[in-house]
Amino acid sequence: MTRDNASSGSRRPGRQVIVDAAVRCFYKQGYEGSSVRDIAEDAGVTPAALYHYYASKQDLLMDLITRFMASSIDRTEDALRRAGPDPVARLFGAAQSHVLWNASDVASSFIVNSEIRSLSPANREQHIAQRDRLQRLFDTCVEEGCDKGVFTTPWPHEASRAVVVMCTFVARWYRESGPLSPEEIAWRYGHMALSLVGASRGPQFEPPTYESVNGR
Amino acid sequence: MTRDNASSGSRRPGRQVIVDAAVRCFYKQGYEGSSVRDIAEDAGVTPAALYHYYASKQDLLMDLITRFMASSIDRTEDALRRAGPDPVARLFGAAQSHVLWNASDVASSFIVNSEIRSLSPANREQHIAQRDRLQRLFDTCVEEGCDKGVFTTPWPHEASRAVVVMCTFVARWYRESGPLSPEEIAWRYGHMALSLVGASRGPQFEPPTYESVNGR
Amino acid sequence: MTRDNASSGSRRPGRQVIVDAAVRCFYKQGYEGSSVRDIAEDAGVTPAALYHYYASKQDLLMDLITRFMASSIDRTEDALRRAGPDPVARLFGAAQSHVLWNASDVASSFIVNSEIRSLSPANREQHIAQRDRLQRLFDTCVEEGCDKGVFTTPWPHEASRAVVVMCTFVARWYRESGPLSPEEIAWRYGHMALSLVGASRGPQFEPPTYESVNGR
Amino acid sequence: MTRDNASSGSRRPGRQVIVDAAVRCFYKQGYEGSSVRDIAEDAGVTPAALYHYYASKQDLLMDLITRFMASSIDRTEDALRRAGPDPVARLFGAAQSHVLWNASDVASSFIVNSEIRSLSPANREQHIAQRDRLQRLFDTCVEEGCDKGVFTTPWPHEASRAVVVMCTFVARWYRESGPLSPEEIAWRYGHMALSLVGASRGPQFEPPTYESVNGR
DNA sequence: AATGAATGAGGGTTCATTCAT
DNA sequence: AATGAATGAACCCTCATTCAT
Known part of the structure; x- marks a missing residue:
C-alpha cells in the first residue's frame, strides 16, 4: 500500500x-x-x-507533511465511523488503522514525526494543529470508554497519548521484510491499546485476514 | 537533575x-x-x-548521543537492581526510571531519538548497538514476567517495544511548566507499562514523593 | 505628453x-x-x-534606448528649425525642448542615462553615436552664438556639455506632483542655458502658456 | 588622487x-x-x-557610497571654509572643489550617481539624506549670494541644482588622458557656476596652478 | 587555549532562454 | 499568439574546516 x-x-x-x-x-x-x-x-x-x-524546499516538506497528516486524520475518522458506538471497538479500530497507515509509508511517517523542527514557524503551527486534531480523536475515544466504565485507566489523557505514540512509532522499526504482516502488527497493537486503557486482558477480536482490515 | x-x-x-x-x-x-x-x-x-x-561536528554529536545512551542504560540497570526479583517491581522500576531520565533532559533525549540519521555509518552502527542493549533490558524484563505467568500479554516482544517507545517519547511533550511533576508522570507510566503487559488493572505502587524515586 | x-x-x-x-x-x-x-x-x-x-532582454533594452534617443534628436532638430536663425532663440528653444522631452518620460530618460553600461559593446557603440549626434546639435548651436559674438563664454565646449547634462537630468528630480509645470521648468532652464553661455542676465522670453511650447 | x-x-x-x-x-x-x-x-x-x-554585497555597495558621499560633503565644507565670506568666492570654491573630487575618482562618482536604485530601501533613505545635505550646502551658498544681490538669477533653487548636477557629472566624460587637467576643468566649472547664478560674465579668478587648488 | 583570516565545496534559488504543443 | 515545462549556468551566500599566529 x-x-x-x-x-x-x-x-x-x-x-x-x-x-x-x-x-x-x-x-x-x-x-x-x-x-x-x-x-x-x-x-x-x-x-x-x-x-x-x-516555491521552495520548505514548501515541499510542508506539502508532504500536511498530506500525510490529513490522511492520518481521515483514516482514523473512517475507522471510528466503521467501528460503531462500542468504545472497545472504536479504540481497537482507531489504533489498528493508525498502525496500518504508518506502516504503509514508513518513510513519510518517519519524516512527519522527526522533521517538525525543520518547519518554518508558520508551518509548524499549522502542523501542530493537525497533530492535535488527530490526538483529540483518540482522546475522545478513550474518554468515552472511561465515562461508560468500559476503560478502567485512571489516566485517560496519558494513556491516549501513549497509544498514539506507540502506534505511530511502529514505523520506526517495521520493515516489509519482517516476520509479521502489517495487518498482524496492527491487530496486536489494537489489543495493546485496549490493554493500556484497562479494557481487556487478552485478544478478543478476530485475527486479521487480508480482506478484513481497513475496508480492504 | x-x-x-x-x-x-x-x-x-x-x-x-x-x-x-x-x-x-x-x-x-x-x-x-x-x-x-x-x-x-x-x-x-x-x-x-x-x-x-x-575533531569535528560529527564527533560532537556522537559524543553527546553516546553519553546520553550510556546513562540511559546505566540508569535502567540501576533501577532493575534496586527493584529486586519481582517482575512487576522490575518493569515498573525500569519504566519509571526511563521516563524520569528522558524528562530530565528533554533536549538531549530529543536529539538522541531524532538525529540517528545524521550519524556517520560507523557511528550509527555503534549507536544502534547501544539502543539494542537498552531495549534488551526491557525485553528480558517482560519475558521473565511472562515466563513466571505474572504478565499475560501474548506479545511480549511488541509490548516491550511499546513500553520503551512510550516512555522515551515522554520527552516529546513533557515541559517543566506542565501540571505534572516528572515523578508523577513516571509513576503513571510505570503503571501503564504494567497495563500494557497485562500485569495490573490499576495503581498498586505508592504514589511518588520527592525522595522516593530513582534514589533521590 | x-x-x-x-x-x-x-x-x-x-x-x-x-x-x-x-x-x-x-x-x-x-x-x-x-x-x-x-x-x-x-x-x-x-x-x-x-x-x-x-529576441532577448538586451534587444528590449536597446530598442527602448534607441527610440528614446531618436526622439531626443528629432525633437531638438525640430526646436532648432522652429527657432530660426537667432542663436539666442536657438539655444533657448533647444534647451527648453530637451527639458520638456526628458520630463515627459522620466522613467525612460532615467534608463537611457544610466543603463549604458548594460548595453552590449555593439549596442553601446551605436548608442554613443546617437548621444554624440545630440550633443553636437547643442555644440553647433553654442559655437554659432560664440562666433557671432552673442555668447560670451570662453569655453563653448564645456558650456554646451553642461547645458545638455543639466537639462537631461531634470528627469532625476522632476515629479508630476511638484510645484512647477514642465513648461515652467523648461522655460527657466532655457534661460539658465543662456546664462551659462553668457548670453543674458535674466528672462527675456515670454513665460510659457500651455500652447506656446514645442508646437503644442 | x-x-x-x-x-x-x-x-x-x-x-x-x-x-x-x-x-x-x-x-x-x-x-x-x-x-x-x-x-x-x-x-x-x-x-x-x-x-x-x-556581510553582503549590498553592504559593500553601501559602504562605498556612504564614504564617497561623506567625503563629498567634507570637501565642500572645507572649500566653503577656505573661501571666506564672499558669495562669489564661496560658490566658485565649492563648485571647483566638487568637480575636482568627482574627477579624482571617476569610477566611484559614477557608481554613487547611478546605483542608488540598487540600494535597499533603508540604505537608499540614508544615502538620500547625505545627498540632500550636500545639495543644501550649495543651496545656502546660492541663496546668500542672491540675498546680498551678488547673484542675479531669479531661480536660485534650480540654478543650485544645475550647478551640482553639472559638476557631479564631469565624471561622466572626464578621462585622465583628456586635454584638460582636472584643475583646469574645475576652474572653468567654477566660473560656469557663477555664470549660471548670474554672478559674472567671464573669468575673474586666477587660473589654476598645481599648488593653488583645494589646498594642494 | 584561542583567534582571525582564509578556503573549496556546496547550499537554496533564480536566471535568460528554448521548445513542443 | 501564446503557453507550461524544462534546462544549464549562474546567482549570493554559508558551510565545516584549517592554520599561522
Whole structure:
C-alpha cells in the first residue's frame, strides 16, 4: 500500500515524481541533510524543474507533511465511523488503522514525526494543529470508554497519548521484510491499546485476514 | 537533575560549555540545521576553539548521543537492581526510571531519538548497538514476567517495544511548566507499562514523593 | 505628453505592452535587476510570450534606448528649425525642448542615462553615436552664438556639455506632483542655458502658456 | 588622487583590496551586473573571504557610497571654509572643489550617481539624506549670494541644482588622458557656476596652478 | 587555549532562454 | 499568439574546516 494522494490537488505527474524523491531523500538524510540537488537527481530532473512545482524546499516538506497528516486524520475518522458506538471497538479500530497507515509509508511517517523542527514557524503551527486534531480523536475515544466504565485507566489523557505514540512509532522499526504482516502488527497493537486503557486482558477480536482490515 | 558526565572522559570545563551549546542548538535547529558557528556563538567561543575539543561536528554529536545512551542504560540497570526479583517491581522500576531520565533532559533525549540519521555509518552502527542493549533490558524484563505467568500479554516482544517507545517519547511533550511533576508522570507510566503487559488493572505502587524515586 | 513610437517599426499592440512594462521595471530595478519574468508579469504575459517580440532582454533594452534617443534628436532638430536663425532663440528653444522631452518620460530618460553600461559593446557603440549626434546639435548651436559674438563664454565646449547634462537630468528630480509645470521648468532652464553661455542676465522670453511650447 | 579613506574606520588591508575591486567591477558592469565572484576574482581573494569584511554585497555597495558621499560633503565644507565670506568666492570654491573630487575618482562618482536604485530601501533613505545635505550646502551658498544681490538669477533653487548636477557629472566624460587637467576643468566649472547664478560674465579668478587648488 | 583570516565545496534559488504543443 | 515545462549556468551566500599566529 502506498500513499494515495487522490484526495490532493496535485495530480500532475511531474509533481508526484518530485514528492516521491523528496520522501526518499528526507527519509535517508533528513530535511537539512538533503540538498535540492539530491532530490532533483533522485527524481531525475534538474534542480530548477523542482521550482516549477514548489516555491521552495520548505514548501515541499510542508506539502508532504500536511498530506500525510490529513490522511492520518481521515483514516482514523473512517475507522471510528466503521467501528460503531462500542468504545472497545472504536479504540481497537482507531489504533489498528493508525498502525496500518504508518506502516504503509514508513518513510513519510518517519519524516512527519522527526522533521517538525525543520518547519518554518508558520508551518509548524499549522502542523501542530493537525497533530492535535488527530490526538483529540483518540482522546475522545478513550474518554468515552472511561465515562461508560468500559476503560478502567485512571489516566485517560496519558494513556491516549501513549497509544498514539506507540502506534505511530511502529514505523520506526517495521520493515516489509519482517516476520509479521502489517495487518498482524496492527491487530496486536489494537489489543495493546485496549490493554493500556484497562479494557481487556487478552485478544478478543478476530485475527486479521487480508480482506478484513481497513475496508480492504 | 542534569546530565552527569562524571563517567565521560571530558571533565574540562571548556568542553562542557560546548556540549551544552550543541544540545541547545541541535534541539532547536537539528544537527544539519546547526552550523558550527551557531554552536560556537551559543557557547561564547570562536568556531576554531571548538576544534580544540572535538575533531569535528560529527564527533560532537556522537559524543553527546553516546553519553546520553550510556546513562540511559546505566540508569535502567540501576533501577532493575534496586527493584529486586519481582517482575512487576522490575518493569515498573525500569519504566519509571526511563521516563524520569528522558524528562530530565528533554533536549538531549530529543536529539538522541531524532538525529540517528545524521550519524556517520560507523557511528550509527555503534549507536544502534547501544539502543539494542537498552531495549534488551526491557525485553528480558517482560519475558521473565511472562515466563513466571505474572504478565499475560501474548506479545511480549511488541509490548516491550511499546513500553520503551512510550516512555522515551515522554520527552516529546513533557515541559517543566506542565501540571505534572516528572515523578508523577513516571509513576503513571510505570503503571501503564504494567497495563500494557497485562500485569495490573490499576495503581498498586505508592504514589511518588520527592525522595522516593530513582534514589533521590 | 507620452512617448510616440509612430516612427518605430513596432506598432503591434502586444509589443507596446511589453516595452511599457520594461520601462517600469528597468526604472524601478534597473536592467540587471529586472528579470524577464518581472517584465512579463508586469505586462501580464508569460515570459515566453516576450520572445515573440524581442529576441532577448538586451534587444528590449536597446530598442527602448534607441527610440528614446531618436526622439531626443528629432525633437531638438525640430526646436532648432522652429527657432530660426537667432542663436539666442536657438539655444533657448533647444534647451527648453530637451527639458520638456526628458520630463515627459522620466522613467525612460532615467534608463537611457544610466543603463549604458548594460548595453552590449555593439549596442553601446551605436548608442554613443546617437548621444554624440545630440550633443553636437547643442555644440553647433553654442559655437554659432560664440562666433557671432552673442555668447560670451570662453569655453563653448564645456558650456554646451553642461547645458545638455543639466537639462537631461531634470528627469532625476522632476515629479508630476511638484510645484512647477514642465513648461515652467523648461522655460527657466532655457534661460539658465543662456546664462551659462553668457548670453543674458535674466528672462527675456515670454513665460510659457500651455500652447506656446514645442508646437503644442 | 585616489580615494583617501583615512577618515574611515576600515584600515585593514584586506578590506581596501575588496573595496577597490568592487569599485572597478561596479563601474564597468554595474552593481547587479557584477557578481560576488567577479569582485573576489578582481581582488584576488575567494568569494568567501569577502564575507569576512562585508556581510553582503549590498553592504559593500553601501559602504562605498556612504564614504564617497561623506567625503563629498567634507570637501565642500572645507572649500566653503577656505573661501571666506564672499558669495562669489564661496560658490566658485565649492563648485571647483566638487568637480575636482568627482574627477579624482571617476569610477566611484559614477557608481554613487547611478546605483542608488540598487540600494535597499533603508540604505537608499540614508544615502538620500547625505545627498540632500550636500545639495543644501550649495543651496545656502546660492541663496546668500542672491540675498546680498551678488547673484542675479531669479531661480536660485534650480540654478543650485544645475550647478551640482553639472559638476557631479564631469565624471561622466572626464578621462585622465583628456586635454584638460582636472584643475583646469574645475576652474572653468567654477566660473560656469557663477555664470549660471548670474554672478559674472567671464573669468575673474586666477587660473589654476598645481599648488593653488583645494589646498594642494 | 584561542583567534582571525582564509578556503573549496556546496547550499537554496533564480536566471535568460528554448521548445513542443 | 501564446503557453507550461524544462534546462544549464549562474546567482549570493554559508558551510565545516584549517592554520599561522
